[in-house]
Amino acid sequence: MTRHVVIVGAGPAGLAAAASALRAGARVTLLDTAERPGGQYHRMLPDAYRAERNGRLHHGWARFDRLRRHVLGHPRCAWWPESAVWSLERSDPGDPAPPLVHVLRGPADGAGRDRLVLRPDALVLAPGAHDRVLPFPGWDLPGVYTAGAAQALAKGERVVVGDRVVIGGAGPFLLPVAASLIEAGSAVLAVLEANPARTVARGWGRRPWELAPQAGKAGELAEYAALLARHRVPYRTGRAVVEARGDGRVEEVVTARLRADWSVLPGTERVVAVDAACVSHGFSPQLELPAAAGCALRDTASGPFTEVDGDQLTSVPGVYAAGEITGIAGAPAARAEGLLAGWLAAGGAPAAPELRPLRRARDRARAFAGRLAAAHPIGAGWPGWLRADTVVCRCEETDFGTLCRAADDRAGGAARAVKLGTRAGLGPCQARICGPTVAELLRRRAAGAPGRPAEGLAPATPHHRPIAQPIRLGELARPPRDPHEKENTP
Amino acid sequence: MSPRIVPASSDAARRRDTPLQITVDGAAVAGVEGQTVAGVLLAAGRRSWRAGPSGAPRGVFCGIGACFDCLVTVNGERDVRACRRRAVDGDAVSTQSRAGTGEPR
Numbered sequence: 001m002t003r004h005v006v007i008v009g010a011g012p013a014g015l016a017a018a019a020s021a022l023r024a025g026a027r028v029t030l031l032d033t034a035e036r037p038g039g040q041y042h043r044m045l046p047d048a049y050r051a052e053r054n055g056r057l058h059h060g061w062a063r064f065d066r067l068r069r070h071v072l073g074h075p076r077c078a079w080w081p082e083s084a085v086w087s088l089e090r091s092d093p094g095d096p097a098p099p100l101v102h103v104l105r106g107p108a109d110g111a112g113r114d115r116l117v118l119r120p121d122a123l124v125l126a127p128g129a130h131d132r133v134l135p136f137p138g139w140d141l142p143g144v145y146t147a148g149a150a151q152a153l154a155k156g157e158r159v160v161v162g163d164r165v166v167i168g169g170a171g172p173f174l175l176p177v178a179a180s181l182i183e184a185g186s187a188v189l190a191v192l193e194a195n196p197a198r199t200v201a202r203g204w205g206r207r208p209w210e211l212a213p214q215a216g217k218a219g220e221l222a223e224y225a226a227l228l229a230r231h232r233v234p235y236r237t238g239r240a241v242v243e244a245r246g247d248g249r250v251e252e253v254v255t256a257r258l259r260a261d262w263s264v265l266p267g268t269e270r271v272v273a274v275d276a277a278c279v280s281h282g283f284s285p286q287l288e289l290p291a292a293a294g295c296a297l298r299d300t301a302s303g304p305f306t307e308v309d310g311d312q313l314t315s316v317p318g319v320y321a322a323g324e325i326t327g328i329a330g331a332p333a334a335r336a337e338g339l340l341a342g343w344l345a346a347g348g349a350p351a352a353p354e355l356r357p358l359r360r361a362r363d364r365a366r367a368f369a370g371r372l373a374a375a376h377p378i379g380a381g382w383p384g385w386l387r388a389d390t391v392v393c394r395c396e397e398t399d400f401g402t403l404c405r406a407a408d409d410r411a412g413g414a415a416r417a418v419k420l421g422t423r424a425g426l427g428p429c430q431a432r433i434c435g436p437t438v439a440e441l442l443r444r445r446a447a448g449a450p451g452r453p454a455e456g457l458a459p460a461t462p463h464h465r466p467i468a469q470p471i472r473l474g475e476l477a478r479p480p481r482d483p484h485e486k487e488n489t490p
Numbered sequence: 491m492s493p494r495i496v497p498a499s500s501d502a503a504r505r506r507d508t509p510l511q512i513t514v515d516g517a518a519v520a521g522v523e524g525q526t527v528a529g530v531l532l533a534a535g536r537r538s539w540r541a542g543p544s545g546a547p548r549g550v551f552c553g554i555g556a557c558f559d560c561l562v563t564v565n566g567e568r569d570v571r572a573c574r575r576r577a578v579d580g581d582a583v584s585t586q587s588r589a590g591t592g593e594p595r
Contacts, residue, residue, distance in 0.1 A: 033555065033574070040554060045503060046524030046576065052504040108555070108574035111567045130556040142538035142549040149553025149573075157529040158496040158503065161550075184496050248547055249537050275492065286556075394551065394559060397544050428558035428569070433551075470569070 002027045002076075005345045006101050006118050008085050008289060009126035011039020012331040013323030015064075016338030017124045017345070018071045026346030027076045029118060031083040031103065033469075037068050039128055040148060041331045043156040057155050057183065059176070059220050060331075082106060084469040088123075088292040090316075098123040098318030099293050102480065104471060111472050115480040122318045122345035125290055125306070126338060129283035129324035133169070134378070135392050135400070135437060136385045138244030138253075139279070147177040147280035154180040161186070162276025166253050168192035168241035169280040171376040172330075175224035177278060178233060188233045189272060194281070195376055196238040196260050203375020217332055217368070242269070242385045244277055253277045262379025281378055284436060285325040287463035293319050297463070302328070302373050303436055304463070310359070311350060312341035320345045328372065333365030383441060392441070393434040395427020403438065407445035415442055430465050493532040495522065510579035514539070521577055528553070528560050528572035531583075539572075541587035561586055 005021040007014045010032035018030045030037075036044040042064045045051045055061030072079045080103070087102040098120055106113030131146035133139065145161055147169060153159040165186045167174050170193060178191045193200060228235055242264055243254035257268035282302065290297070290306040296315035297304040306321040308314055314321050320341040323334035340358050344350060386392070388401030406418045418424065424438050425431030431438070498505045508523040512530060521530030528550050531539055538547035540561055551559040553573050560572040563584045572583075 035576070045505070048508060048524030049503070049522070050506040050508075051501075054503055056502040107576065109567070109570040110575075130552055130554055140542075140546060140548075142547050145550060146552045146557075149550055152553040152573075153493075153529065153532065153550070157525050158501060158505070159493060159525070159529045159532050160496060161493050161532070183502070185500075391546075394548075394557065395542070397542050397546060428561065429556065432556045432558075 017342030020342030263381030
């Protein structure tokens with residue numbers, strides 16, 4: 001019987017997985033929360049814009065467009081846009097079947113969405129990542145955006161966040177964001193990489209022969225750098241946005257030179273008038289689905305990621321992972337992982353000769369991820385940017401001082417008690433934004449406070465969200481529908 | 491200056507826009523079909539539309555549905571992520587506030 005492969009996420013990893021699973025003969029259901037495929041990397045304009053040249057805004061558009069048409073038009077592929085996976089229901093212990101996939105289909109956060117359940121033979125998780133932003137005074141002012149938001153708005157709906165913009169943080173992603181804003185007509189005043197040139201050069205320069213196969217990515221970055229130079233946009237290393245100020249909205253940012261550990265070099269502060277600031281210090285993988293499926297995570301210096309073997313298989317039978325949730329490495333890496341995951345999830349032969357170059361590409365991509373992490377680490381000195389009244393949890397407005405006091409309370413300093421006592425991480429975003437930051441701050445306070453009583457309960461992992469996406473009580477009350485043979489009728 | 495949409499006439503992507511209109515707390519706001527509710531609000535020059543527990547203003551932060559800063563009520567449905575919901579002509583959007591709601595802080 002034809003295997004049914006369900007793929008969550010239609011970005012570079014998910015689309016590649018779909019193409020590969022179809023090639024291996026499987027029936028595919030491809031889901032994404034967005035209306036159109038592409039993910040964040042190839043975020044398309046809405047149909048209603050009737051754009052003749054969407055490709056002008058993208059790198060590698062022709063290839064993406066061919067792939068998308070092939071996959072979405074394939075007779076064995078059901079494309080489910082606007083579909084949110086809100087729960088994965090694990091099978092009984094000993095049952096090798098992958099979890100059931102509970103889906104809400106319809107307008108984002110709508111009350112009347114269709115509730116459906118899929119019973120896959122194999123599941124490929126490719127949900128991607130979102131920006132990780134460290135807190136700094138004023139980061140909660142309107143007009144301060146994640147770099148990803150500025151790019152999504154520019155590429156996805158042609159909205160420009162401001163006219164005088166500073167982009168800051170860490171990582172090569174700052175460059176395409178600058179390119180998108182320049183293209184859309186903003187004046188980008190500066191792009192600030194927090195790491196010193198030495199760290200960046202050492203990370204990228206080590207074992208240069210490993211970079212050659214990533215020439216595509218390197219070429220893409222070179223294009224962005226040339227665009228910045230053409231527009232005379234300074235790219236500065238060792239400098240960061242350490243404060244945003246304004247009355248009800250951002251009006252100026254304070255930038256400062258940083259030491260290698262990201263502590264501020266006193267006296268180097270500069271005030272720049274802006275109407276928007278875009279910040280990204282890296283990426284947080286969206287781990288709620290792998291966590292819900294029970295997949296083992298692996299801890300790295302840049303936080304936890306989904307553990308996979310050489311076949312992209314997670315620790316849960318029948319559940320594969322591809323793309324940023326296995327390590328931040330960009331679109332080419334995500335494609336290689338997706339191609340492997342899709343083929344193997346579909347029951348394709350693991351020894352098929354065409355897999356050999358894919359495995360090589362994937363391994364090179366993983367090496368690239370390591371290099372990226374080494375070139376753009378998060379320095380340990382960033383908490384020095386914070387003041388007692390700096391908001392850390394945007395939802396609950398828990399400030400740094402309150403968190404420190406709760407952490408230092410000898411009786412209640414455990415992660416769980418701090419969370420309940422300060423409400424940090426309990427707001428609408430469910431710690432998606434502040435979770436890694438709070439965990440890091442508490443870990444450090446604990447390290448500096450010997451003799452703390454042992455915790456009675458293990459701290460909940462910040463990625464454990466039994467309800468992965470919001471569902472309304474009314475939707476929950478309706479019985480779900482099993483779509484089986486009707487899947488091709490949207 | 492404030493956020494805005496790239497004019498269709500100068501857009502390299504060559505758009506052909508269809509106008510739409512929504513109301514925000516009763517006031518008419520013009521947008522373009524295909525825009526998210528957040529896109530309509532930003533392009534109309536609004537940077538913030540929600541209040542946090544202390545009354546602090548919130549608008550778009552992450553832009554991709556992770557931060558929940560931009561929540562609005564759309565046609566009576568509360569807690570809709572404005573950055574993820576496409577605006578539909580005639581939508582009645584109202585802004586939300588957590589200030590003084592008695593919700594735990």
